[in-house]
Amino acid sequence: MRTPTKKSTDLRSAAHLDLEDAFGIHPKAIEVAAGAHVFRQRSATVGVFKLLSGKVRLVRTTAGGEQATMHTARPGELFAEASLFAARYHCDAEAVEPSRLLLYPKTALQRAMQERPDLLWAFAGEMAHRIQSLRSRLEVQRTRSARERVLQFLRLHSDAAGLWQQEGTLKHLADELGLTHESLYRTLADLERDGEIDRMVGRLRLNRRA
């Protein structure tokens, strides 16, 4: 039997693991129409999903029939990780737009992780990383001021030179920041006028001041 990993340093390279590569698991491609459900509350868990394109809402329906959105998954995102640890889903997953996803079967993942604790370790590391990321996003959202929110975001996501590579549109950034796109455009214009940032095509630079 394979021994568990001995040193944590062995595992650091797996910080951003790819389930498919690391686990040798072949996911199942799934397409759903807008309004269709990927899974339902209380149905048996089948696995972890990765959203390739589209938009999927995770909604819990309360006893009174009201709906509370728990999360809105964005392309590239993994969701329903907790299904590995529970027998049933505890929310609905509803496609808001026509969406393509990958399903990583629970049984295959569980078997792989039982046989190879180092994979489980890598998976746990990935989740720890995601917790950090979520917490910092939460911290950014605590700020009311659009200006501070944008600056905080850039401080967290720019490299040593202050550069931030834009992925997707500014509308998407506005969405991630929890701002309307109008506010974001205005704020960026203000920041540039004040010399706090420079705007280039597809990237931003955060200017440091003494």
Add this chain to the structure above:
Amino acid sequence: MRTPTKKSTDLRSAAHLDLEDAFGIHPKAIEVAAGAHVFRQRSATVGVFKLLSGKVRLVRTTAGGEQATMHTARPGELFAEASLFAARYHCDAEAVEPSRLLLYPKTALQRAMQERPDLLWAFAGEMAHRIQSLRSRLEVQRTRSARERVLQFLRLHSDAAGLWQQEGTLKHLADELGLTHESLYRTLADLERDGEIDRMVGRLRLNRRA
């Protein structure tokens, strides 16, 4: 050698595991004064912390010397989980108030999880749960309206009867919701006047409408 857990159902009871109980690890009690640092960016990771009382800020200092708060830990909270998977901290932990904490040594946790993959499994499950929780908090914070924010929170956290047991003060709730306490008080008063909720000492009830 102990075999890894065979069925996921075996592990569901460990959804909220207590590191000390489950791992048989004795944490080290630590006290820090306001302004003192629990650990520093780039210093070697020593373990996971649990905040008992006080307040601790996790701050990343950028190349330009600016500070970006990544997270503010609250009493009862576990933080620096990622230290298990990394050799060095990548942010500062600074006590904002005089604080008491527990340190769960990294080496002991790693050894325990290497010897008993079921503990690692439980730990991973706990983190998956926390990811869910963080995502739903993020979703609540996306809402601008104080009214909707409070209602969303109650829908997510009330039981089948619509009851929510208050823990701590309403000021703390306001903080969690990202509102000022004045706004929260006003919003609660409005909701009660409109019949959406009932207020009792130490609890709230969310009223359902047909």
Add this chain to the structure above:
DNA sequence: CGTCACATTGATGCCTCTCAAAGCTTGTGG
């Protein structure tokens, strides 16, 4: 009985949302 923190309500101003319109870029089809 005094202090301290929480709870509550009032008045005011600013900031972001909202609605609106126009410029700009890209892609598509005739």
Add this chain to the structure above:
DNA sequence: CCACAAGCTTTGAGAGGCATCAATGTGACG
């Protein structure tokens, strides 16, 4: 090659809502 459509980007005007400052009430605790 041009015309048109669609989506992103940008700026404008107005309004509503939450933060802020302020004051008072209330309860716990020594």
